[in-house]
Amino acid sequence: MDQFHLHLVSDSTGETLQSMTKAALVQFEGISPVEHVWTLTRTVRQLDDILDSIIKRPGLVLYTLVNKEMREVLELGCQRVGVPCVSVLDPVLTAFSSFLGQEIRRLPGRQHMLDKNYFGRIEALNFTMAHDDGQMAEDLYEAQIVLVGVSRTSKTPTSFYLAHRGYKTANIPIVPEIKLPESLFNLSRKTMVIGLTTSPDRLSQIRKNRLLSLNQRVDTDYVDRDRIKEEVIFARKLCTREGWPVIDVSRRSVEETAAQIMTLYNRRKEENKDRMR
Structure with missing residues (x-):
């Protein structure tokens, strides 16, 4: 499979997701995915439109959504059409939560705050x-x-x-x-x-x-x-x-x-x- 649809769904600018995807793709020869980048995704209505696109162009779905309801909607929608759906930040967040002994705050786009x-x-x-x-x-x-x-x-x-x-x-x-x-x-x-x-x-x-x-x-x-x-x-x-x-x-x-x-x-x-x- 040298070409496939790749859906990147983010509740922020999508920079983190695109960077991680780029870092992963360079490890595979001759791969040129058709990327569909969905940024600032913060409502279920937006997810409905994204899921419609995923149904028409099935492929791999990677996401960085922190809101629990939004995650569930996306994951269930992907399950219904048999499309793999992966939260790329979960392993990192889980590791930090365990190490620091703190709950994850689930605040979208917090890394882009004017600090x-x-x-x-x-x-x-x-x-x-x-x-x-x-x-x-x-x-x-x-x-x-x-x-x-x-x-x-x-x-x-x-x-x-x-x-x-x-x-x-x-x-x-x-x-x-x-x-x-x-x-x-x-x-x-x-x-x-x-x-x-x-x-x-x-x-x-x-x-x-x-x-x-x-x-x-x-x-x-x-x-x-x-x-x-x-x-x-x-x-x-x-x-x-x-x-x-x-x-x-x-x-x-x-x-x-x-x-x-x-x-x-x-x-x-x-x-x-x-x-x-």
Whole structure:
């Protein structure tokens, strides 16, 4: 079965459900489900419409509904037509409930409440937008993470991914002929500078594709492999000299790169705490 209908039913935005589904599907070869995403499902009337669609397009049903009545309506409806129906959060919630000795509160969408963490993410996004591509370098000390690297090493998308996770992130391009801001070399241990790099061949192709998408010439130093190799070596030597860790993004997605950055940053944070004790 390489194609099937997949119904994702959520009482919130559906982000959690879609992320878990994506993580599970990558473990199976040649599978391309037809997804039907149902978000903000909070009334039985909405469920009736969803069940009608499930009957017409039977397949696997995954849900994140916390209201007991809503869960029962969906599960019974799926049972009647012989469709598998799975609550993906139940094992996790049960484990937390048992460990913490507390009842599950069953509040839909609670993870999206306007709490301190939410406003922290908004602040991080605003900071990152203002400090993209070397802008406003005079207040780099406010950043938690600074990414450096030559052009087209995924600095911007990685910065915004980190910002979405609540990390104030700035990024600065390394160009051999252009002097880097002095503020970059005067940061405290609270700010972590990390270099991003990739292979010259891959970088040349990425830059060439970029110029082609903009209908610009590709016979320039910007895509010349020897020139790029010099840039990459220059950037690596700089990071080594300054003691900045370097991550090769050649075979990594933005999410994987960001995960390693967060690990490095949080490890540094713990080390700083230990020093203060």
